[in-house]
Amino acid sequence: MNFQLTEEHLAVQAAAREFAQTELLPGVIERDEHQKFPAEQIKKMGELGFMGMMVDPKYNGGGMDTISYVLAMEEISKVDASASVVMSVNNSLVCWGIEKYGSEEQKQKYLTKLATGEIIGAFCLSEPEAGSDATSQRTTAEDKGDYYLLNGTKNWITNGSTASVYIVIAQTDVAKGHRGINALIVERGMEGFEIGPKENKLGIRGSDTHSLMFTDVKVPKENRIGEDGFGFKFAMSTLAGGRIGIASQALGIASGAYELAVKYSKERKAFGVEIAKHQAIQFKLADMATNIEAARLLCLQAAHDKDTHSDYGKSGAMAKLFASKVAMETTVEAVQVHGGYGFVKEYHVERLMRDAKITQIYEGTSEIQKIVISRELLK
Numbered sequence: 001m002n003f004q005l006t007e008e009h010l011a012v013q014a015a016a017r018e019f020a021q022t023e024l025l026p027g028v029i030e031r032d033e034h035q036k037f038p039a040e041q042i043k044k045m046g047e048l049g050f051m052g053m054m055v056d057p058k059y060n061g062g063g064m065d066t067i068s069y070v071l072a073m074e075e076i077s078k079v080d081a082s083a084s085v086v087m088s089v090n091n092s093l094v095c096w097g098i099e100k101y102g103s104e105e106q107k108q109k110y111l112t113k114l115a116t117g118e119i120i121g122a123f124c125l126s127e128p129e130a131g132s133d134a135t136s137q138r139t140t141a142e143d144k145g146d147y148y149l150l151n152g153t154k155n156w157i158t159n160g161s162t163a164s165v166y167i168v169i170a171q172t173d174v175a176k177g178h179r180g181i182n183a184l185i186v187e188r189g190m191e192g193f194e195i196g197p198k199e200n201k202l203g204i205r206g207s208d209t210h211s212l213m214f215t216d217v218k219v220p221k222e223n224r225i226g227e228d229g230f231g232f233k234f235a236m237s238t239l240a241g242g243r244i245g246i247a248s249q250a251l252g253i254a255s256g257a258y259e260l261a262v263k264y265s266k267e268r269k270a271f272g273v274e275i276a277k278h279q280a281i282q283f284k285l286a287d288m289a290t291n292i293e294a295a296r297l298l299c300l301q302a303a304h305d306k307d308t309h310s311d312y313g314k315s316g317a318m319a320k321l322f323a324s325k326v327a328m329e330t331t332v333e334a335v336q337v338h339g340g341y342g343f344v345k346e347y348h349v350e351r352l353m354r355d356a357k358i359t360q361i362y363e364g365t366s367e368i369q370k371i372v373i374s375r376e377l378l379k
């Protein structure tokens with residue numbers, strides 16, 4: 001496998017790095033502390049093409065490959081994982097899902113605006129009683145002829161209060177089990193659609209996470225994505241690609257923490273020398289760098305599989321499983337390298353450590369990734 005990056009890949013990576021350093025770094029600590037959504041920054045990310053990177057230019061997208069997306073996600077996540085989850089949901093769950101499976105009308109109406117970041121989207125699968133066990137949908141979409149009557153509650157929805165377009169998974173025919181589930185495009189402001197309070201989170205505190213309540217919301221039939229009963233497969237297929245985005249987010253959190261640890265170890269002196277001269281610190285950095293390189297290769301492998309139309313369910317799950325573990329381990333060690341300074345906000349590593357944890361939970365927990373991987377291995 002040759003992961004020689006092209007000129008275009010390197011340009012995307014450099015643009016994302018520059019944007020992260022100049023636009024995201026200032027204020028990232030404050031946004032985390034006050035749970036402030038990076039609205040201005042997301043708008044600029046849209047203008048720079050980061051919100052619909054892989055979308056066909058005919059729908060206003062960047063027409064880029066998944067490798068470019070991984071590289072950009074890593075750079076943005078090094079600095080601000082709250083901004084990168086907004087980017088990831090919009091790119092790989094909402095834009096990709098509509099472009100791959102939506103009707104031409106849906107693409108014209110929604111995708112053309114989602115791809116530029118003019119509006120952002122949310123992906124609503126999880127419910128209070130259906131997280132990992134995603135087929136146990138309690139939200140119902142009753143078929144009423146020319147519309148669906150939507151009732152139920154979704155929880156933990158990223159971009160919950162900032163999105164304009166919500167892809168909502170709901171059960172139409174219980175007797176058919178997962179084959180009776182549909183994916184519907186719900187617009188913010190539809191009558192009967194309410195947004196619950198913002199969750200007060202451990203990490204990615206700049207992103208907004210909400211419960212959503214639907215009471216007799218009338219969703220026109222033309223807002224269903226794909227054929228009747230395709231909703232669960234839609235969700236699974238979309239999440240397979242989404243996991244590459246979250247794997248790259250985890251990779252970025254790890255590499256951001258590692259870079260800070262290297263820098264600090266050359267500045268801080270203890271026992272008359274820079275702490276980087278102590279072998280215990282050197283070995284930590286060696287372990288971090290090795291794990292990060294392995295995580296990066298898994299992310300690129302999964303992206304390459306997707307770009308070459310090979311099966312990427314297993315490689316994406318492997319990338320997410322491994323990169324999220326590396327993010328957790330690396331950030332804990334980066335705090336350790338910083339000593340007491342690592343425990344306070346100014347040095348960034350404590351935030352990266354808090355942000356890392358979610359990558360082992362959302363878009364399928366690490367246990368769920370192992371289920372996906374082992375089913376592929378044994379089939």
Ligand code: CAA
Nearest residue numbers: 125131132133134135158233236237240313362363364368
């Ligand atoms: N593509 C298309 N179809 C797929 C698929 C895929 N990648 N994976 C499974 N399916 C299909 C199966 O073929 C099956 O259909 P048939 O019976 O017709 O063959 C159907 O889906 C059901 O599959 P399973 O029998 O494997 O279902 P299961 O109940 O055993 O569950 C699971 C499988 C992998 C555990 C799944 O429930 C799952 O992924 N759970 C985790 C949910 C999750 O990731 N949630 C994330 C929410 S979004 C989010 O978190 C966003 C964010 O934070 C930012």
Ligand code: FAD
Nearest residue numbers: 123124125126131132133156157158209362363364365367
């Ligand atoms: P549970 O499914 O109850 O799991 C609890 C524990 O049991 C976990 O450790 C799990 O791995 C384990 N477990 C469960 N089943 C098994 C099994 N069969 N074998 C082994 N172990 C198992 N969802 C959306 O739809 N859209 C979003 O935008 C979104 N954003 C999120 C943002 C945040 C900040 C958070 C916290 C969550 C978000 N989620 C979103 C929800 C997320 O996808 C779920 O939290 C996740 O899928 C786990 O579901 P759960 O929380 O119900 O945990």
